Amino acid sequence: MIKPRRAVAETVRTAMPDASRRQYLKLDRNELVPPVANSVFQAVIDQLEPDSFSAYPAVQPLYEDLAAALGVAPNQLLLGAGSDWLVRACFDTFVEEGDEVVIPVPTYGMYPVYAGLRGGELTPLEHLDGFGVPVAGIRKSLQRNPKLLALANPNGALGCYLPWNELHELVVEAAKHDTLVVVDEAYVEYTGDESTARLAAHNNLILIRTFSKACGLAGLRLGYAVGPVELMDWMRRTRPNVEVNEVAVVAGRYLLRHPEVVRHQVALGQAGKQLLVRELTALGCEVYPGAANFVQVQFGWAREGILKLLRSADILVKDQAGAGILDGWTRITVGSPEQMQRVVAIAKQGMGIDERSPDGRA
């Protein structure tokens, strides 16, 4: 009988929901909810040729454009199929069997999977009540010289965010212990601080970013890691033969030439978020806006009714009953103000406040 490696046998994976976008308004996966504009889609398609499909991709132009946009050297970058692949590459490159990996939890669910596949020893650190980043716990764990600290900032499960001036101190502290800090900035565009100046003067810091969230290219799978040349040289050795596909290269380059498209997409989400936060707060819900493209809400006594109504209106949200610090919270990815108005109308209905139709469209 053929057996896998022990680390593989011990790995537990859960299936991701894969509900159809045609049927559902999907507010459960932190995607860009209103899709990219037709004009953007068409502009990208117009640049494709039949050999965009048949030939292997030419990735170098994207390295050059991205480096110029970020103000870094191309050899400080590694592209990959979504930031997810870059997360994996960090573990594959730097973590040996038995190395300690510190991860504030809850967080992006693939960190423990990839750490485990490398045989890393996980130290999960619970976030604090009120979704605080466990800074003191991280500092304490650094005393043990862990190999890697993986921090999603903003956090993709909670929404909390550590501003760079605070994170910076942790990176400096980590350097004293030879600890690599991987900061996953999947939602960085929503924070208003996209500077890569934070990389300067740190030889133990790698940032991971994605075109999946604010850029709206989740379906094309495009992300990148940026960091010191020495570290990126090591990571580059783990890349597949060709790291990203040609359609992703063309679309990524288009968005780098048109940053106003991304700014508009972010602004639309922020307007939706403001509406949702304002209206749900007015209804008496506890709301945690967070720094990413979603909000957390406690519907309280009305929770089950509202969740049922949302479901029957084909609106998917992430309900987190029983999930530790997230127990009772519902995560809602923000869409346009109109889309958020539908959610508000259903929340009102679930609280018996409004006489709208069950799908909130009336």
Ligand SMILES: Cc1ncc(COP(=O)(O)O)c(C=O)c1O
């Ligand atoms: C914090 C964080 N990192 C990484 C990812 C992976 O995104 P992608 O692989 O689409 O770039 C996600 C997705 O939800 C996320 O929340």
